[in-house]
Amino acid sequence: MKxxxxxGDGFCGWPTALxxxxxxxxxxxxxxxxxxxxxxxxxxxxxxxxxxxxxxCRIWKQETGRSLQFHLLDLARDxxxxxxxxxxxxxxxxxxxxxxxxxxxxxxxxxxxVYTVNNNVNATHNLLTALVETxxxxxxxxxxxxxxxxxxSVGAPIPEGYLDVDIDxxxxxxxxxxxxxxxxxxVYHMTKSLDQILFQFYAQNDGLRITDLHQxxxxxxxxxxxxxxxxxxxxxxxxxxxxxxxxxxxxxxAIGYPLTVHGTGGQTRAFIHLQDSVRCVALALSDAPQAGQxxxxxxxxxxxHRVRDLAELVARQTGAEVAYLPNPRKEAAExxxxxxxxxxxxxxxxxxxxxxxxxxxxxxxAQKYAHRIxxxxxxxxxxxxxxxxxxxxxxxxxxxxxxxS
Amino acid sequence: MKxxxxxGDGFCGWPTALxxxxxxxxxxxxxxxxxxxxxxxxxxxxxxxxxxxxxxCRIWKQETGRSLQFHLLDLARDxxxxxxxxxxxxxxxxxxxxxxxxxxxxxxxxxxxVYTVNNNVNATHNLLTALVETxxxxxxxxxxxxxxxxxxSVGAPIPEGYLDVDIDxxxxxxxxxxxxxxxxxxVYHMTKSLDQILFQFYAQNDGLRITDLHQxxxxxxxxxxxxxxxxxxxxxxxxxxxxxxxxxxxxxxAIGYPLTVHGTGGQTRAFIHLQDSVRCVALALSDAPQAGQxxxxxxxxxxxHRVRDLAELVARQTGAEVAYLPNPRKEAAExxxxxxxxxxxxxxxxxxxxxxxxxxxxxxxAQKYAHRIxxxxxxxxxxxxxxxxxxxxxxxxxxxxxxxS
Ligand SMILES: NC(=O)c1ccc[n+]([C@@H]2O[C@H](COP(=O)([O-])OP(=O)(O)OC[C@H]3O[C@@H](n4cnc5c(N)ncnc54)[C@H](O)[C@@H]3O)[C@@H](O)[C@H]2O)c1
Ligand SMILES: NC(=O)c1ccc[n+]([C@@H]2O[C@H](COP(=O)([O-])OP(=O)(O)OC[C@H]3O[C@@H](n4cnc5c(N)ncnc54)[C@H](O)[C@@H]3O)[C@@H](O)[C@H]2O)c1
Numbered sequence: 001m002k003x004x005x006x007x008g009d010g011f012c013g014w015p016t017a018l019x020x021x022x023x024x025x026x027x028x029x030x031x032x033x034x035x036x037x038x039x040x041x042x043x044x045x046x047x048x049x050x051x052x053x054x055x056x057c058r059i060w061k062q063e064t065g066r067s068l069q070f071h072l073l074d075l076a077r078d079x080x081x082x083x084x085x086x087x088x089x090x091x092x093x094x095x096x097x098x099x100x101x102x103x104x105x106x107x108x109x110x111x112x113x114v115y116t117v118n119n120n121v122n123a124t125h126n127l128l129t130a131l132v133e134t135x136x137x138x139x140x141x142x143x144x145x146x147x148x149x150x151x152x153s154v155g156a157p158i159p160e161g162y163l164d165v166d167i168d169x170x171x172x173x174x175x176x177x178x179x180x181x182x183x184x185x186x187v188y189h190m191t192k193s194l195d196q197i198l199f200q201f202y203a204q205n206d207g208l209r210i211t212d213l214h215q216x217x218x219x220x221x222x223x224x225x226x227x228x229x230x231x232x233x234x235x236x237x238x239x240x241x242x243x244x245x246x247x248x249x250x251x252x253x254a255i256g257y258p259l260t261v262h263g264t265g266g267q268t269r270a271f272i273h274l275q276d277s278v279r280c281v282a283l284a285l286s287d288a289p290q291a292g293q294x295x296x297x298x299x300x301x302x303x304x305h306r307v308r309d310l311a312e313l314v315a316r317q318t319g320a321e322v323a324y325l326p327n328p329r330k331e332a333a334e335x336x337x338x339x340x341x342x343x344x345x346x347x348x349x350x351x352x353x354x355x356x357x358x359x360x361x362x363x364x365x366a367q368k369y370a371h372r373i374x375x376x377x378x379x380x381x382x383x384x385x386x387x388x389x390x391x392x393x394x395x396x397x398x399x400x401x402x403x404x405s
Numbered sequence: 406m407k408x409x410x411x412x413g414d415g416f417c418g419w420p421t422a423l424x425x426x427x428x429x430x431x432x433x434x435x436x437x438x439x440x441x442x443x444x445x446x447x448x449x450x451x452x453x454x455x456x457x458x459x460x461x462c463r464i465w466k467q468e469t470g471r472s473l474q475f476h477l478l479d480l481a482r483d484x485x486x487x488x489x490x491x492x493x494x495x496x497x498x499x500x501x502x503x504x505x506x507x508x509x510x511x512x513x514x515x516x517x518x519v520y521t522v523n524n525n526v527n528a529t530h531n532l533l534t535a536l537v538e539t540x541x542x543x544x545x546x547x548x549x550x551x552x553x554x555x556x557x558s559v560g561a562p563i564p565e566g567y568l569d570v571d572i573d574x575x576x577x578x579x580x581x582x583x584x585x586x587x588x589x590x591x592v593y594h595m596t597k598s599l600d601q602i603l604f605q606f607y608a609q610n611d612g613l614r615i616t617d618l619h620q621x622x623x624x625x626x627x628x629x630x631x632x633x634x635x636x637x638x639x640x641x642x643x644x645x646x647x648x649x650x651x652x653x654x655x656x657x658x659a660i661g662y663p664l665t666v667h668g669t670g671g672q673t674r675a676f677i678h679l680q681d682s683v684r685c686v687a688l689a690l691s692d693a694p695q696a697g698q699x700x701x702x703x704x705x706x707x708x709x710h711r712v713r714d715l716a717e718l719v720a721r722q723t724g725a726e727v728a729y730l731p732n733p734r735k736e737a738a739e740x741x742x743x744x745x746x747x748x749x750x751x752x753x754x755x756x757x758x759x760x761x762x763x764x765x766x767x768x769x770x771a772q773k774y775a776h777r778i779x780x781x782x783x784x785x786x787x788x789x790x791x792x793x794x795x796x797x798x799x800x801x802x803x804x805x806x807x808x809x810s
């Protein structure tokens with residue numbers, strides 16, 4: 001199959017592109033490399049030394065004989081070139097990772113909020129419009145997040161995308177199927193909630209075939225394909241904006257930095273290992289909806305954990321210290337989270353869980369590249385409101401950690 | 406009160422600005438005049454001869470002694486100037502009309518889709534971000550549309566914004582309040598559905614005080630204030646993109662053009678007279694939510710009618726012919742629509758209904774300016790999909806109408 005991987009230079013996109021290429025598909029990567037520019041803006045870098053995307057594609061070809069083409073294109077700003085690219089290449093499937101994906105980055109300042117909304121909404125909408133305009137009937141697989149639901153499952157597992165509600169009418173209750181209601185907790189999560197509505201409309205009006213993967217937090221860094229050559233290594237973020245919770249704990253443990261738990265650590269989150277994330281995308285590609293069908297929504301996660309339990313698990317395994325810091329986010333201190341993921345299980349996913357011993361692998365990678373870490377960039381300081389920001393800044397534990405680094 | 410009226414050069418914004426100014430408020434109009442540019446793009450003009458906004462403000466001052474300030478500013482493209490403007494003027498309330506508001510225009514082509522999403526989402530989001538950034542605690546009143554719900558009320562009246570749903574949990578049903586689910590039927594309507602999510606987030610995260618008015622189709626052209634001087638006359642759209650259904654029938658009747666009903670005319674829509682629309686905005690301003698409260702949502706409409714019933718009513722009163730044309734929209738041929746509007750009634754709104762004899766006034770205005778009408782711009786031809794477009798184009802009745810003009 002001819003597949004375009006949008007955002008294929010990123011943390012999930014790169015290993016997905018390799019996985020699909022390895023499976024024999026003709027893979028085209030589209031990316032504007034904005035994530036590399038954001039590293040520059042923030043003055044951080046991937047823990048792992050990442051080559052240019054052009055060089056990575058060259059190495060892949062050299063190692064496997066399979067070609068992987070890179071196209072520099074901004075989906076949000078360059079609608080005309082996107083439409084031309086699609087008309088010329090006519091992909092049969094598209095995997096869309098190309099959005100600004102860090103909640104803390106999206107809350108850093110007014111400019112970051114404006115950028116995130118502008119980039120994510122326009123990237124997704126331009127793509128949908130261009131598909132209609134070029135008449136390309138490609139299956140579009142988009143990466144969304146479990147976070148759109150606001151991390152609360154009111155005691156019942158969050159279903160895969162839809163909810164049946166009863167509406168009282170004079171002639172009795174009438175059932176209606178609706179999108180499972182969202183309650184996004186950051187500007188980033190909000191953009192994924194907007195995406196859902198774009199998808200609903202374009203599936204309904206134009207018969208576009210769309211799958212939306214509501215993904216949990218991805219952990220790990222290697223996949224079968226990235227392990228094949230040192231220069232195929234994946235991006236690995238550790239900083240306070242882009243580093244995500246479990247990976248951050250593992251890196252912190254590797255370099256003897258206290259594990260940074262925000263608030264009570266009572267937040268429950270959904271997780272998935274990178275290798276499973278990549279497999280799930282391939283499974284979703286194999287199970288496209290029909291034109292005219294509703295958007296297919298999967299919960300792409302394999303397990304849920306409370307943040308402080310993860311910290312304690314990592315601390316036990318590695319001897320790391322746990323630091324409890326004020327929470328820069330505005331969110332419930334404690335929440336339960338139950339999630340259904342029956343669709344991927346039915347398609348044959350065999351979950352790789354925390355228990356599989358892969359935690360050690362991540363710690364090893366982190367130790368290998370520990371010299372590349374700027375410890376001062378570890379604390380998460382982007383605050384959800386100004387008030388919260390000043391509470392974070394003046395917290396004694398936060399100050400102590402700053403002096404540790 | 407110091408009030409900013411965003412989009413104050415438009416059909417609803419101008420009479421609202423005058424109404425609020427007349428009531429003694431200090432009114433500032435912000436507009437990028439894009440609507441005038443769109444007239445130029447489409448090669449049409451307001452049926453009524455509209456002066457420049459600067460001249461209209463001058464006349465208002467001359468007639469009433471009240472000053473009305475105009476500021477040229479693009480909310481979607483010029484975030485920095487918007488923030489500066491707010492920081493400098495610190496309005497106590499903001500009425501936000503500044504969006505691309507025609508469903509047919511939003512479906513004209515890929516470029517029009519992209520423009521509408523870009524303009525509307527960024528205008529609204531920039532405003533919200535700028536309010537947070539400048540720390541201005543203004544009450545924001547936004548104009549949304551009844552159309553977000555997709556014109557179906559499943560037999561029960563559409564409530565004002567929220568729905569209580571029961572979710573099955575192992576320990577019994579658990580009630581949850583959600584935004585009444587939307588099902589937008591055009592790119593324009595979709596942007597209003599996106600706006601709702603932006604509002605929900607900013608009310609929750611930043612305590613912004615927001616009222617969202619889900620408005621029905623506005624008819625009429627004069628208000629108490631626009632009648633005061635010929636040069637205060639309001640914009641009045643008759644073309645296939647911007648003309649809205651009842652006003653279009655009245656104009657068509659005035660110039661002896663057949664009343665253009667799409668499909669069976671079985672669509673039921675909500676309506677409100679312009680004078681009531683203006684009053685509702687003032688009522689909403691007087692009833693601001695508290696910080697931390699959920700977004701206040703009003704259904705701003707006074708009656709619902711089936712389109713073919715309206716056509717027949719106007720035909721009976723004026724002797725006009727009714728033409729049944731293929732529907733350029735993708736929508737249910739027939740729908741029921743029941744809507745709650747108890748909140749405005751409770752605030753004292755006395756609805757001006759079709760029965761009040763104001764239909765004749767609109768016909769008179771149209772007759773007075775009939776010479777300004779380009780009959781070839783009356784048919785609505787923007788089609789929701791390419792297939793529908795070619796059905797519209799080849800329809801014999803459509804061809805006959807084109808030859809009439
Ligand atoms: N990493 C996670 O834990 C996680 C969890 C849930 C969901 N997701 C989702 O998966 C997707 C990929 O996440 P990731 O971790 O790989 O992020 P990433 O930032 O590493 O990769 C995103 C890629 O998209 C590119 N991009 C962004 N905007 C673009 C534009 N306008 N035009 C072209 N390219 C653009 C970036 O340059 C980057 O290479 C995102 O949509 C994210 O929301 C990720
Ligand atoms: N007219 C109706 O029947 C109706 C019905 C329901 C809801 N509404 C809503 O009421 C609002 C006003 O409608 P209207 O009929 O007065 O529309 P309009 O097009 O006459 O007025 C909108 C005004 O906003 C301005 N504008 C648009 N984008 C802008 C931007 N980025 N920056 C600054 N100014 C911008 C335009 O120049 C125009 O003057 C809209 O939001 C519309 O969706 C209207």
